[in-house]
Amino acid sequence: MIFKILAKQEMPKLFQVMSANRIIGPVEKGADRNGKTIYAFEPVSQFEKLRLDYTTTSRPAKSYFLPSKETLCTFKVTPQGWDKYVDFNIHEPHIFFGLHACDINALNKLDKVLMNTKYPTPYYTAKRKNMFIVGIECMPQPFCFCKSMGTDTADNGFDMFLTDLGDKYMVEIESARAYNFLENVETSDPTEKEHEEYIACIAEKNRNFCIDVDTTDLTKILDMEFHSDVWKQWGDKCLSCGTCASVCPSCYCYGVEETVNLDLQSAVKTKQLYSCNLLDFAEVAGGHNFRPESGTRLKYRYYHKHRGFVEEFEESLCVGCGRCDESCLADIRVPEVIKSVRTGKREKTESGES
Amino acid sequence: MSETPSYLGVPITRPKVAFFDFTACEGCQLQILNNEATLVDFLSLIEVVAFREAMTESSDDYDIALVEGSVTRADEVERLKTIRKNAKVLVALGSCACFGGVNQLKNRFDDQEWVKKEVYGDHPIETQRAQPLHEIVDVDMKIYGCPIKKEEVEKIVTNLVLGKSVKHPKYPVCMECKANDNICLYDLGEACLGPVTRAGCDAWCPGSRFGCWGCRGPADEANMDEMVNIMKERGFSYETMLDRLECFGGFAEFTSKLKDQMEQDKENG
Ligand code: SF4
Ligand code: SF4
Ligand code: SF4
Ligand code: SF4
Ligand code: SF4
Numbered sequence: 001m002i003f004k005i006l007a008k009q010e011m012p013k014l015f016q017v018m019s020a021n022r023i024i025g026p027v028e029k030g031a032d033r034n035g036k037t038i039y040a041f042e043p044v045s046q047f048e049k050l051r052l053d054y055t056t057t058s059r060p061a062k063s064y065f066l067p068s069k070e071t072l073c074t075f076k077v078t079p080q081g082w083d084k085y086v087d088f089n090i091h092e093p094h095i096f097f098g099l100h101a102c103d104i105n106a107l108n109k110l111d112k113v114l115m116n117t118k119y120p121t122p123y124y125t126a127k128r129k130n131m132f133i134v135g136i137e138c139m140p141q142p143f144c145f146c147k148s149m150g151t152d153t154a155d156n157g158f159d160m161f162l163t164d165l166g167d168k169y170m171v172e173i174e175s176a177r178a179y180n181f182l183e184n185v186e187t188s189d190p191t192e193k194e195h196e197e198y199i200a201c202i203a204e205k206n207r208n209f210c211i212d213v214d215t216t217d218l219t220k221i222l223d224m225e226f227h228s229d230v231w232k233q234w235g236d237k238c239l240s241c242g243t244c245a246s247v248c249p250s251c252y253c254y255g256v257e258e259t260v261n262l263d264l265q266s267a268v269k270t271k272q273l274y275s276c277n278l279l280d281f282a283e284v285a286g287g288h289n290f291r292p293e294s295g296t297r298l299k300y301r302y303y304h305k306h307r308g309f310v311e312e313f314e315e316s317l318c319v320g321c322g323r324c325d326e327s328c329l330a331d332i333r334v335p336e337v338i339k340s341v342r343t344g345k346r347e348k349t350e351s352g353e354s
Numbered sequence: 355m356s357e358t359p360s361y362l363g364v365p366i367t368r369p370k371v372a373f374f375d376f377t378a379c380e381g382c383q384l385q386i387l388n389n390e391a392t393l394v395d396f397l398s399l400i401e402v403v404a405f406r407e408a409m410t411e412s413s414d415d416y417d418i419a420l421v422e423g424s425v426t427r428a429d430e431v432e433r434l435k436t437i438r439k440n441a442k443v444l445v446a447l448g449s450c451a452c453f454g455g456v457n458q459l460k461n462r463f464d465d466q467e468w469v470k471k472e473v474y475g476d477h478p479i480e481t482q483r484a485q486p487l488h489e490i491v492d493v494d495m496k497i498y499g500c501p502i503k504k505e506e507v508e509k510i511v512t513n514l515v516l517g518k519s520v521k522h523p524k525y526p527v528c529m530e531c532k533a534n535d536n537i538c539l540y541d542l543g544e545a546c547l548g549p550v551t552r553a554g555c556d557a558w559c560p561g562s563r564f565g566c567w568g569c570r571g572p573a574d575e576a577n578m579d580e581m582v583n584i585m586k587e588r589g590f591s592y593e594t595m596l597d598r599l600e601c602f603g604g605f606a607e608f609t610s611k612l613k614d615q616m617e618q619d620k621e622n623g
Binding site for chain 2: 029030032033038040058059063068069077236237238239240241242243246247259260261262263264272273275278279280294327329330
């Protein structure tokens, strides 16, 4: 790993060099009712629009590599039979400029399931292979618990990573492509003092976490508490709306549908991201539903994230980004659910619901 | 009209389809005529034998009846029963036909004579409580929405013609809303029935920063108690909730319960 120092005034130039590609980064999307800025990952063409100091985005960057809806292929009847057209839906490389460690780690987890397996998903792999990632260090927000999930730093899965040291960045270089980009701007080798500044910056980040989730022996405890009352209690609150999976950077479940077009001479196969909280997630052909109760569905969400995936990959499928917690209208939050499983009782959330 | 359509080389029998309207704005029927790009394909799939908005002649010989509107007059009850007798498949088209729609708002008033006077002045018309079709006849299929989405009707009709099953999303509007990257209306301090309303509209209203009013009725799993909690916590009154929940009639079963809850809450101060 190589470290360099990059003055902030060099950033527009770096952006300029990279902008031969499509750049996606955090921008302001609006403000909520309390005047708090809402950020989103969107294509950016001017460096000034990029908000590298963003807190978090309400939706992950997932739509660029795991879109909510995607056409997998189309069919057309021909005089000889039928033709099939496949498109992996990536027509140019994407530069992600400003991903936090949690989102990079989420990509690394998705890679394990969708790319580095016996049957890689070409639609994901094609996009993932055409991706350049500039990571950026962040400050914990009220809902963040990445530290508890071990995803507060990214060790790989990016090309370069920036840490803000005032008027300059400490740049961690992970790939030759990143090195080549940086040759277009002025950089210097970090001094001993800059090393210290970097360490101080990380220490400051660590001090700012306000949620801690105890994951000790969690897979075992989840097994023991399979019949716990808390699942039903949380299930009674759950809207089965799928928002948690939609905003999650590491959820990947989907359904596939084939639709015959009106002309009856062509058809389309579409993939749609789904959520295990939705009523018919475990409904099979013939109509039987293996998980008709919302409490059971919610339980299996936690079992996949914090048990099944851990047993398979020795890490959780949750990166603690807090997006699901912030956007769940029913105030169902990962730290509280996990705590309730440990203690056997559901405590009131701070918003004081009934 | 055009030559017999075929699917994978097998000729398809074009079903005879009749459109009917009862008490409604005819907006749903208009939706079907609206998309000129696909209208020709749509019309070559079926044989339209009655469609007052688009043609003058009509016939009583049909397989599928697509019925728009709610029933608000005695003569409409009889007409609907006849349609039921003639049709193999009776489809309720749009919120009015499915739930009573905006029309059923008048059922809120105890004094129906007063309602008539307010609406029709000195020229009263014989009307009764607005009812959805299924209160009078068996309905085989519902197509939700106010108005319906043309793409959905096209898909449903294609599936009917091919003998494929017809499915509606069972999940609520939030799922489509998130898929479209919308900002949640609750973050903006506004109300929305998206968490309990059946999806299928592609989150039409939240996409225009307008909270959902529940025109598609409840999702297969609609957690009404939690919906009320959510709105209460955010400072919305029972009146606001009822205005939304009663607007299209889809939540009728629940709103009477909510009214009791409101009375109780008021008694307890
Ligand atoms: S946990 Fe929350 S966000 Fe997830 S489905 Fe339930 S109500 Fe929706
Ligand atoms: S489960 Fe929630 S906190 Fe965990 S990665 Fe997904 S959205 Fe983030
Ligand atoms: S099972 Fe549920 S938690 Fe797991 S990836 Fe799928 S939607 Fe996400
Ligand atoms: S705006 Fe409405 S539909 Fe969209 S996420 Fe919020 S509550 Fe759900
Ligand atoms: S958002 Fe709600 S009110 Fe608007 S079209 Fe969809 S279901 Fe109807």
